[in-house]
Amino acid sequence: MPPDRGRPGVRVIHRPAAVEPEERALAPTKRVLADDVEVADSGLSQLLGLMFRRSVPDDYALAFRFEAADSRSLHMLFVPFAIDAVWLVEGEVTKVKRLRPWIGLGWGRADTIVELPAGAADDVEPGDAVVVEG
Template identity: 60%
Template sequence: MRLVHRPDRDSAATDERTLASDVDVARSRLAQARGLMFRRSVPDDYALVFPFGEAETRWLHMLFVPFAIDAVWLVDEEVTRVKRLAPFVGLARGKADAVVELPAGVADGVTVGDELRLRE
């Protein structure tokens, strides 16, 4: 599975770029609560996806995460917010039915209104 970025939801599929080819999906409440905590690092091509049932305000924290990440909030695969979170002290929220965590710098160029999608 890979995570792809399309700069504009209406652009052609050829405009896609792969953000991550190593993707984990945190489906259980335990996996979602743990997130990236206690990991020392993640590979450059890694993404952790948190799927939720409906769009609500979703909080992210960096407690026990010793490296910066890029966080992307999505509603129906459309980006609603992008934020770089600092190690240990980062905190942010956004409306989402899914949230994606990526290594810092990977989401450079991803903006509100873009599309992120999982592909097999």
Template identity: 65%
Template sequence: MRLVHRGERSEDSPGSDDDDREPTVLADDVDVARSTLEQGRGLMFRRSIPDGYALVFPFDGVDARWLHMVFVPFAIDALWVVDGEVQKRARLAPFVGLGRAQADTVVELPAGAAAGVAVGDEVRLVE
């Protein structure tokens, strides 16, 4: 499973229904936190995460989703996503970082991995 990103369609591109934006791989080592226990633990108590890694939190429906960095000793990039569209991107600091936004999916990546991702971009899991 991979996490892929497509930038927002340029206003200069022809008005076509075909999506010709080239996807880029944000992560090729993806864990999905489905259970309440997995979601509650998140990245806590890990010493680091490797480049190319993502932890994805899928939820049933859109709601305010909080992230905290308690017991996480490294910075991360976080994405809040609704129906595959990025609603917010934030860099969260070790131990004290806190973030909140509306989302049906939250993605945690190594710091810097989401540097090219903007609000409105598409982010999806693919096999």
């Protein structure tokens, strides 16, 4: 079963961790990383992920939700474009990594993983909040 395509009202939101007081006025409080969100919530959709797709839109995300935090891995086999992967535990970023096409590998502790187009997570850092809303 493929992931649910673009659930209405589902977005991926980034909230940076606390910043220094002098930077607070300049720092955004939140930013939408994706408005077009698929949720891979079946075993098959999680296995397939982004495999065999040619590209994804700029405002796209694929979210993998799991019942509990554990060591989770990603591979880029049959994915011909780079992505940014964000590992989350209870909405807090534990790891961010750019995965290369075809050969990229990544792993981290997570109860949710969000895959985004390369560059979409450039400002996301461990300790920040990223939430799949909706």
